[in-house]
Amino acid sequence: MSQYKAYPAYKDSGVEWIGQVPEEWKTGKLKHLGTLKGGSGFPTDMQGQPDNELPFYKVGDLSKSRDNISLNGSSNTISRKDAKELGATVFPENTISWAKIGAALFLNRRRISKTACCLDNNMTGFVVDSKKVPIQYAFYLMNAIDFSFFARPGAVPSLSEGEQSAIPIAIPSYEESFSIAATLDRETSRIDALIQKKTRFIDEGKASGANHPCGHQGA
Helix, strand or coil, X not given: CCCCCCCCCEEECCCCCCCEEECCCEEEEHHHHEEEEECECCCHXXXXXXXXXXXXXXXXXXXXXXCCCECCCCCCEECHHHHHHHCCCCECCCCEEEECECXXXXXXXXXXXXXXXXXXXXXXXXXXXXXXXXXXXHHHHHXXXXXXXXXXXXXXXXXXXXXXXXXXXXXXXXXHHHHHHXXXXXXXXXXXXXXXXXXXXXXXXXXXXXXXXXXXXXX
16 A cells, blocks of 8 residues: 555544544544434344345344345345334435444444345444445445444443444545545455465465375475
8 A cells, every 4th residue: 555645734633543634634423424223123923034125134144245245135024014014214225234232243344235124123224425425435434443442331232323423533525535435445356356366376276285196295
């Protein structure tokens, strides 16, 4: 990342965990970038239905992502009619979600929904105002926030939507946030490609060793 120049000037954000920020950036709270809302109770007798309109994600679904970004299909679904009767929020596509209670809170897993969905009551949905920052920038931002720093401790740690909404953040302009997200996308893709290449090299080496007549690679 040494090819990227520093900003001309910085200022103290006034927030311990953020430190200094570029001079033209603003400081605010997470709620200034969108709306945070908790999920809904999901009756046991409605779980396990695979063919309704909307996926109904539970905390365990966060760990099932194939790319550590997107929420994949859920084994639990619900119809819009049943969601309405339950009073369950139907979150729109591109909602960012995470666990808000228990040990899963400290895993700091963030996922983006690719379709409209419902979330259970142990999760938060963050509907980003895409006029303020791109969804992808908000996703990277959330991955930079460690909830263990803000959570209420105890046998069952938790962090309410009100507490999450008040988390202090630094806010660049829309243009700057778009550029940052694009750069991080590019660098992430480059690193992923290098990892895949290295993994392939290691696998080929193992296969070569397994095929060696002495059961190991030669000197």
